[in-house]
Every structure is written in structure tokens, then in C-alpha cells.
Amino acid sequence: MIDWLAGVGRVSRVTFEHAGGLGLLSWQIIQATVRLKVSMRAILNQMYIMGIQSLPIVLVTGSLAGIVTSQQGGYQMTSAMPSYILGSLVVETVVLEMGPVLTAIVLVGRIGARITAELGTMVVSEQIDAFKSLGRDPVAILAAPRVIAGILVLPLLVGIADMVGILAGVGAAYLDVGLSVESFFYGARLFWHNWDLLYSLTKALVFGMAIPLISVHMGLKTKGGAEGVGITTTQAVMFMTLTILILDALFPPLMLN
Amino acid sequence: MIEYKNIHKAFDLPVLSGVSMRVESGEMFALFGPSGTGKSVLLKTTIGLVIPDKGDVEVDGLSGYRDGAKAMQAIREKIGYVFQNAALFDSLNVLDNVCMGIPEDELVRLPRAEAASRAWEALELVNLEPREILSKIPSELSGGMKKRVGIARAIIGRPEVLLWDEPTTGLDPINTAAVERLIRRLSKDLEVTSLLVTHDVEGGLLMCDRVALLDGGSLRFCGSPTDFRASPDPVVQAFVDREAAEAALDIGVLI
Numbered sequence: 001m002i003d004w005l006a007g008v009g010r011v012s013r014v015t016f017e018h019a020g021g022l023g024l025l026s027w028q029i030i031q032a033t034v035r036l037k038v039s040m041r042a043i044l045n046q047m048y049i050m051g052i053q054s055l056p057i058v059l060v061t062g063s064l065a066g067i068v069t070s071q072q073g074g075y076q077m078t079s080a081m082p083s084y085i086l087g088s089l090v091v092e093t094v095v096l097e098m099g100p101v102l103t104a105i106v107l108v109g110r111i112g113a114r115i116t117a118e119l120g121t122m123v124v125s126e127q128i129d130a131f132k133s134l135g136r137d138p139v140a141i142l143a144a145p146r147v148i149a150g151i152l153v154l155p156l157l158v159g160i161a162d163m164v165g166i167l168a169g170v171g172a173a174y175l176d177v178g179l180s181v182e183s184f185f186y187g188a189r190l191f192w193h194n195w196d197l198l199y200s201l202t203k204a205l206v207f208g209m210a211i212p213l214i215s216v217h218m219g220l221k222t223k224g225g226a227e228g229v230g231i232t233t234t235q236a237v238m239f240m241t242l243t244i245l246i247l248d249a250l251f252p253p254l255m256l257n
Numbered sequence: 258m259i260e261y262k263n264i265h266k267a268f269d270l271p272v273l274s275g276v277s278m279r280v281e282s283g284e285m286f287a288l289f290g291p292s293g294t295g296k297s298v299l300l301k302t303t304i305g306l307v308i309p310d311k312g313d314v315e316v317d318g319l320s321g322y323r324d325g326a327k328a329m330q331a332i333r334e335k336i337g338y339v340f341q342n343a344a345l346f347d348s349l350n351v352l353d354n355v356c357m358g359i360p361e362d363e364l365v366r367l368p369r370a371e372a373a374s375r376a377w378e379a380l381e382l383v384n385l386e387p388r389e390i391l392s393k394i395p396s397e398l399s400g401g402m403k404k405r406v407g408i409a410r411a412i413i414g415r416p417e418v419l420l421w422d423e424p425t426t427g428l429d430p431i432n433t434a435a436v437e438r439l440i441r442r443l444s445k446d447l448e449v450t451s452l453l454v455t456h457d458v459e460g461g462l463l464m465c466d467r468v469a470l471l472d473g474g475s476l477r478f479c480g481s482p483t484d485f486r487a488s489p490d491p492v493v494q495a496f497v498d499r500e501a502a503e504a505a506l507d508i509g510v511l512i
Contacts, residue, residue: 126344129306133338134357134410135330 018217018239025139025217029147032140038148042141046149050111054157061106062161065098066090066168074177083179087187090169095200096256099162101248104207107154108240112215115146116236119219120229128220138220146212154208155201162200199255207244214240258282258317259418259452264302265311272298273309274474280467282317285444285451287461289496290471296454297341299471300420303452304336305329316418334360337411337449341423343403345395351406352376352391358413379409382446383439401432405439412443419444421453425460433457437464458496462486470496 032038073089119142122128131138166188173179218236222228259280266273272295280286290296301307302314305321313320316336321329337358345354355376356364364372373391380387383405395403404424411419421440425433437460444451455461461468462482470478470485470493478485478493486497 122347125347126340126342127346129301130338130340130344130346132306133304133333133336133340134414135333135360136357 021221022213022217025143025220026213028139029144029213032137032144033148037137037140038144039141042145043148043152046145047153050107050149051153051156054107054110054153055160057106057110058103058157058161059164061102062094062099062164063168065102065161066094066165066170067172069093069098069165070169070172071176074173074179077177082187083177084183084187084190086173086177086179087170087184088191089187090173090184091166091188092191092196094165094169095162095196097248099165100158100200100203100207101244103154103158103161103204104211104244105241107157107207107211108237108244111150112211112240113233113237115212115215116219116222116233117229119216120222120232123220123222124225124228143212143216143220146216147209150208150212151205152208154211155204158200158204162197199251202255203248203251206247210243210247211240214243258315259303259450260315261299261302261312262315263312264299264309264314266295266298266302266307266309271474275312276471276474276476277312278469278476278479280450280452282450283448284467285441285453285465287453287455287465287468288471289455289458289461289468292456294471295474296471297422300338300422300452300454303420304333304338334414335416336418336420337414337416339404339408339411339419339421339424341426343395343407345398345403345406345410347395350392350394351380351398354395354406355379355409355413358410360414363414375413376409379413380406382412382443383409384435385409401428401435404428404432404436408436408439408443412447415447416449418450418452419447421451421455423454423456425455425457433460440464462497 070086070090073086073093077083077086119128122142128138128142131141170181170184173184174181215236218232218239222232224231261276261278264273264276265271276295276299288296288299298307302309303316308322313322316332319328319332321332346357349357352373356372358379359367359372359375367375376391377387380390385402385405390398390402390406395406398406408424424440425436428436437457440451440453441464443449451465453461453465462485465482467480468478468482468485469476469480472492478488478490480488485493488494
């Protein structure tokens with residue numbers, strides 16, 4: 001019983017420590033941004049890394065999401081249902097769920113892990129201390145550009161993933177169940193709300209803030225040498241993935257009711 | 258002048274337990290001590306890289322802990338810090354690394370050519386050939402070169418104080434002698450106060466005006482190199498003489 005309580009206490013302490021750390025980091029980023037301490041060049045550089053360099057994997061993921069949704073939807077269709085419903089199923093699933101969540105999960109691995117490992121290495125090799133010793137603010141130089149870039153880039157990537165997913169879904173529906181393009185979009189329009197796109201992009205914006213924020217926070221908390229960087233990076237990936245899934249579960253009651 | 262007042266710091270275990278000492282302006286001061294005794298931690302408290310649990314550090318009467326963030330910024334601007342492993346920024350070339358040593362406000366106003374010219378001058382001061390290395394990134398440099406680029410970055414901002422964290426560790430004897438000569442020359446030419454943390458006792462005793470020995474989290478000795486050599490304290494003797502070190506190990510004075 002005592003061990004169990006100690007475990008709960010430990011988990012609570014760590015959770016509050018991380019929550020406090022994330023809150024403080026967010027505040028410092030806002031301060032650095034408002035005081036115009038963040039370099040536009042650094043933001044553009046991060047946008048290039050997060051956006052352009054992630055585009056191929058996002059295109060592949062988005063396409064596959066559309067294809068799989070279309071194939072499985074087609075498989076479950078019965079003759080009692082008009083086949084154009086498949087258009088609605090694919091579009092709504094891709095836009096509301098698959099596009100934002102899969103893109104975010106891919107970026108956790110591609111961008112989040114990279115940021116944590118990069119900053120963690122800078123901590124253990126005293127480069128962060130060097131910034132401070134030179135009177136520079138590591139939050140303004142390293143953290144803020146990454147978080148701002150994430151917020152700007154992820155909605156764009158999700159928009160692209162949604163579009164590609166739908167187009168791939170159209171193709172798969174045609175090949176799999178012989179649904180014509182016109183019928184597909186007829187079905188899609190029947191249940192479409194413009195709000196759905198806003199929902200998708202809002203999710204993307206929140207995920208785009210969460211991924212770099214958590215990865216920077218974890219990176220700057222790194223302790224020890226190479227092993228410490230490895231452990232922190234693994235923890236960060238788990239932490240980010242879990243956060244994405246929890247946030248995803250919170251969105252429908254907040255925005256779809 | 259740097260004054261450490263009753264500095265306490267513990268991580269899991271106590272590292273510093275009430276260290277008080279003063280480094281006078283223009284002085285070269287060496288801090289010796291066994292590994293893990295808190296020398297680098299004490300050095301880092303000077304500019305707030307490690308925050309003491311108790312106590313205060315004043316630099317020319319200004320305390321970053323007592324007087325707030327602006328005071329700490331002012332202290333950092335008058336101090337050049339040379340890191341043990343140089344701590345060069347991986348993604349920047351040598352020119353940009355060295356230019357980072359210029360205070361931010363000044364660097365923003367400075368034309369790029371002038372900043373480059375100052376970097377050139379700083380690299381020449383540390384006996385590096387700027388033309389050959391300005392565009393290289395840290396991974397293309399040898400250990401000795403990295404240390405000297407780190408020193409160039411620390412001096413380009415024209416600091417009043419230089420803090421050296423084991424500047425010769427990991428260097429071969431020739432590079433060690435070259436860096437020590439450089440420390441002496443820079444301290445003399447730039448008329449800065451130098452606080453040197455080092456395991457190279459002989460080099461420290463030769464270079465410095467005063468030395469101190471940190472042991473078990475507190476100051477065991479503070480005085481001139483001559484007094485250090487003459488001290489009857491077995492721990493101090495262990496740092497001067499190899500045979501005394503063996504004897505100290507045998508009787509359990511040193512762990």
C-alpha cells in the first residue's frame with residue numbers, strides 16, 4: 001500500500017514538474033516573441049526543416065490514410081447503403097481524424113525526436129551554458145523559432161495531407177468498388193460542413209504547438225551524457241505521442257458538439 | 258574583484274559547503290582540487306550557470322542573485338568563460354562562433370565586416386591562422402584548435418574577467434604548454450582578472466599570483482604558490498609531490 005502511494009506520489013510530482021516546466025517555457029517563448037528577440041531567419045530555417053523536408057513522408061502517410069479508409073469503407077458497405085456514402089466516410093475520416101493525427105504522429109518521430117536529441121546534445125556538451133555565459137537567451141534562440149515554426153507549418157502540412165488523402169481515397173474507391181468521382185464527391189458534399197476543415201486545422205495548430213514545445217522542454221531537461229540524450233529522446237517521443245492522442249480525444253467534446 | 262560568500266551547493270549530495278574566497282582585480286588565481294570536488298561548480302556560480310543553494314557571488318560589487326536578472330546580464334557581459342570542452346556551437350562556423358562572444362546589443366549594431374575583423378584579431382591572439390579556419394565548423398577542428406577558438410570567443414567581447422574551466426585538460430604536453438603560455442600572455446596583454454580551475458598544478462603554480470585548494474566541498478588552502486609548496490598539510494603536499502600523493506593515498510587522506 002505504501003509502495004503504491006509512493007508510486008502515485010512520484011508520478012504526480014513528475015507530472016506537475018513537467019506541467020510547470022512547460023508553462024514556464026511557454027511564458028518565456030511568449031516574452032521572447034513579444035520583445036522581438038526571435039530571429040525571422042531562424043523561424044524560416046525551422047519552417048524549412050519541419051515543412052519542406054517533412055513533405056514527402058506527409059504525402060505518403062496522407063495518401064495511405066485515404067487509400068486504407070476507402071478500401072475498408074468499401075469492404076464494409078452493404079447493398080442496403082448507397083455507395084456514394086463512401087465519399088462522405090473517406091472525406092470525414094481523413095479530414096477530422098486521419099489527416100491531423102497521422103501527420104502529427106509522423107512529425108513526433110521526424111521532428112520531435114530530432115529537436116530533443118539536438119537540444120539534449122547541446123545541454124550535455126555545455127553549448128546551452130555557453131549561450132547563457134555569452135549573455136544570450138537559449139529560449140529566444142533555440143526554443144521560440146521551433147515552436148513558432150511548428151504552429152505555422154503543421155496546419156499547412158495537415159491541409160496538404162487532407163487533400164492528398166481525399167484524392168487517394170477517390171482513386172481507391174474507383175478501383176476498389178467502382179465508385180465514380182462524381183458519386184464520391186456527391187456523397188462527400190452531403191455530409192460536409194465547413195466547420196470540419198476548421199476543426200482539422202485547429203487540431204493541427206494545437207499539435208503543431210505541442211510537439212516542438214514538449215520536445216524542446218525535454219531536450220533542455222537532459223542530464224548525463226550520450227545515454228541521457230537517448231533516454232530523454234525516448235521519453236519525449238512517448239510523452240508527445242501520448243499528448244497527441246489525449247488532445248485528440250479532447251477535441252470532439254470541445255468542438256464537435 | 259570576484260567575491261564568493263559562503264557558497265553552498267548540493268545536487269544529490271553536498272558539493273560545496275560554505276566556500277568563501279576573493280579574487281582581486283588583475284590577479285591570476287588558480288583553483289586546484291580532486292576531481293568531483295566542485296571546482297567547476299564554483300566557477301559556474303559566478304555567472305549563474307549553477308545557482309547556489311545558499312550564499313552569494315559578487316563581481317565588482319554586483320550580485321546576479323541579489324540584484325536580479327539585469328545585474329546577472331551585466332556580470333556575464335564583463336566575464337569571458339572558457340569551457341572545459343570548448344562548447345563551440347556545432348551548427349556555426351568558426352567565424353560565427355567567435356562573433357557570438359561579442360555582446361548581443363553591440364553585435365546587432367556592428368557592421369558584418371567589422372565583426373569579422375574582430376574575430377580575425379581574436380583568432381590571431383590565440384595563435385590560430387584565421388584564413389584557414391574561419392569557415393570551418395567545429396567538427397573539422399582538432400581538440401587544441403577547438404580550445405583556442407573557445408578562448409577567442411571568450412576574449413572577443415573584451416572581458417574584464419576570464420574564467421578558465423580546465424583549459425588544458427585532454428591536451429598533449431606541447432598544446433598544454435602553448436595554452437598555458439597563451440593564458441599568461443592574454444592575462445597580461447588584456448589586463449584581465451583570471452580565475453583558473455585546473456588539474457595542472459605545476460602550471461597553475463608557475464602562472465598564478467595566488468592559488469587555492471578545494472577539498473571535500475570547502476577551501477583547504479588559499480595563498481601564494483610559495484606558501485602552497487611549503488605547506489605541511491598532507492593534502493596540499495599530495496598536489497605538489499607525486500610521492501606525497503602516494504603516501505596520502507596509503508594513509509587514506511585522499512580518496
